[in-house]
Amino acid sequence: MVKRYTKNPVGAHYGVGDWLLQRLTAIVMAAYTVGMVACLLWHVPSSYADWKAIFSGSLARLATMVFLLALLYHAWVGMRDIVMDYLKPAGLRLVVEAGIALVLIGYAVWGASILWGMR
Amino acid sequence: MSSAPKPRPKYYDLNLAHLPPPGLVSILHRVSGLALFFPILPLLLYALQQTLGSEAGWTHWKEVFSRPLVKLVLLAVVWLYAHHFWAGIRYLFLDVHVGIEKQPARTTAVVVLVLGVLTTALVGWCIW
Numbered sequence: 616m617v618k619r620y621t622k623n624p625v626g627a628h629y630g631v632g633d634w635l636l637q638r639l640t641a642i643v644m645a646a647y648t649v650g651m652v653a654c655l656l657w658h659v660p661s662s663y664a665d666w667k668a669i670f671s672g673s674l675a676r677l678a679t680m681v682f683l684l685a686l687l688y689h690a691w692v693g694m695r696d697i698v699m700d701y702l703k704p705a706g707l708r709l710v711v712e713a714g715i716a717l718v719l720i721g722y723a724v725w726g727a728s729i730l731w732g733m734r
Numbered sequence: 735m736s737s738a739p740k741p742r743p744k745y746y747d748l749n750l751a752h753l754p755p756p757g758l759v760s761i762l763h764r765v766s767g768l769a770l771f772f773p774i775l776p777l778l779l780y781a782l783q784q785t786l787g788s789e790a791g792w793t794h795w796k797e798v799f800s801r802p803l804v805k806l807v808l809l810a811v812v813w814l815y816a817h818h819f820w821a822g823i824r825y826l827f828l829d830v831h832v833g834i835e836k837q838p839a840r841t842t843a844v845v846v847l848v849l850g851v852l853t854t855a856l857v858g859w860c861i862w
Binding site for chain 1: 785
């Protein structure tokens with residue numbers, strides 16, 4: 616008797632998780648955007664001290680960092696979609712995707728050093 | 735006698751103005767996302783670093799952002815972000831099947847295009 620292949624050949628399933636996380640990170644970034652715009656309109660920064668005060672609170676730093684991390688994942692999914700649509704050779708795709716990942720990690724590290732490195 | 739099909743002529747309509755509104759929103763969402771990833775985000779991070787880093791940096795960038803040409807570039811950035819923002823919110827609704835029918839989807843696509851321009855105009859009014 617031939618054993619039937621019972622699994623559906625539909626791939627690794629990571630796509631569903633990525634799809635959902637892209638939406639969740641979008642909501643996080645949208646909330647931050649609305650909050651930050653409201654904050655800037657409430658106290659329009661007119662001096663260096665005002666500007667620094669906005670990012671000196673630990674809540675603002677944390678929110679900005681969460682925004683950057685959400686962006687990291689969101690942009691990873693979006694950029695990978697673009698790469699998968701337009702770049703077909705596997706080697707080229709791998710190189711470009713690795714570059715994108717490195718750039719995104721660099722953004723997050725840079726952002727953290729800006730937020731916590733300021734005097 | 736050959737059964738191989740004759741090659742069909744290909745015609746790609748690359749004029750964005752011929753796209754229906756949802757298609758226009760979609761391609762602009764992609765293009766704006768790419769531009770925000772690079773080069774806009776590193777430029778904004780650099781500006782944040784410089785303006786937060788020292789009082790001299792803040793004063794320098796305040797002067798830079800007061801130039802009309804820089805303001806125009808900033809408004810282009812605002813439009814890219816605003817379009818990506820509003821189009822993204824439309825997609826979130828489409829995901830839960832709100833406005834998924836053809837006519838509502840067209841209407842909301844036009845609304846997204848208008849909101850992007852309106853947001854940019856509002857910011858332009860604020861910074862000018």
